[in-house]
Amino acid sequence: MTDSTALIESLLARVELLEDKLAITELLTAYSPAVDSGCADEVANLWLEDGVYDVDTGAMHGRGELRAMVKSDAHQNWIMNGAAHMMTPAHIRIDGNTAVATCHSQLIIKDPENPKGFKVLRITANRWELVKNDGEWKVKLRTNSILDGRPEARALLAAGVTS
Numbered sequence: 605m606t607d608s609t610a611l612i613e614s615l616l617a618r619v620e621l622l623e624d625k626l627a628i629t630e631l632l633t634a635y636s637p638a639v640d641s642g643c644a645d646e647v648a649n650l651w652l653e654d655g656v657y658d659v660d661t662g663a664m665h666g667r668g669e670l671r672a673m674v675k676s677d678a679h680q681n682w683i684m685n686g687a688a689h690m691m692t693p694a695h696i697r698i699d700g701n702t703a704v705a706t707c708h709s710q711l712i713i714k715d716p717e718n719p720k721g722f723k724v725l726r727i728t729a730n731r732w733e734l735v736k737n738d739g740e741w742k743v744k745l746r747t748n749s750i751l752d753g754r755p756e757a758r759a760l761l762a763a764g765v766t767s
Contacts, residue, residue: 625696627741628703628734636689644674651743652735658747660728686714686722694732695765703741705732706764709748726750729757731764 631650638646648667651657657664657673664670673679690712694705707730715721728748735744749757 621698624698624703624736624741628696628698628705629694631734631741631743632691632694632705632707632732636691639674639679639689640683640687642674642680642683644671647671647674651746652737655743656745657743658745660748660750682711682713685716688712688722691730694730697764701736702744703732703734703736704764705734706730706761707732708751708761729760731760 635647635650637643638650648670651667651670654666655670656666657670664673688711690710692708694707696703696705708727709730710727711725712722713725715723728750731745731747732743733745733747734741736742747760749760751757
């Protein structure tokens, strides 16, 4: 192998890693606008057909349950009265065709006691487990845990950034 061949192979691997990280970032950042606008199909299609979204209030299994969550009266009430799902940039680790992204999120709602104000309803630790199928990244499992001092929330964050 020549030096130029090795350099090209190294650059190709680095570009592929950057493209994967960008694709994952775009997938994660699509969630908030989709869920806050009530686009149930767009939210569901971020996941694999049998993907899971595990939240403190219960797990949603498959795209059908994700669509139902977005269309639910509870979710529609949040977004019709003013709500925003805000996510921090994710720390992404890729291993072949699987990846783990770790970040924080918060749900901000219109404050019913202050017509011009908002309040943070919850802040959570997030672990996104992703799979690349046919060149496209999808969520296999998203796990959220409320950051209220419970050790499992801190452990979820630590698992994404430790070896």
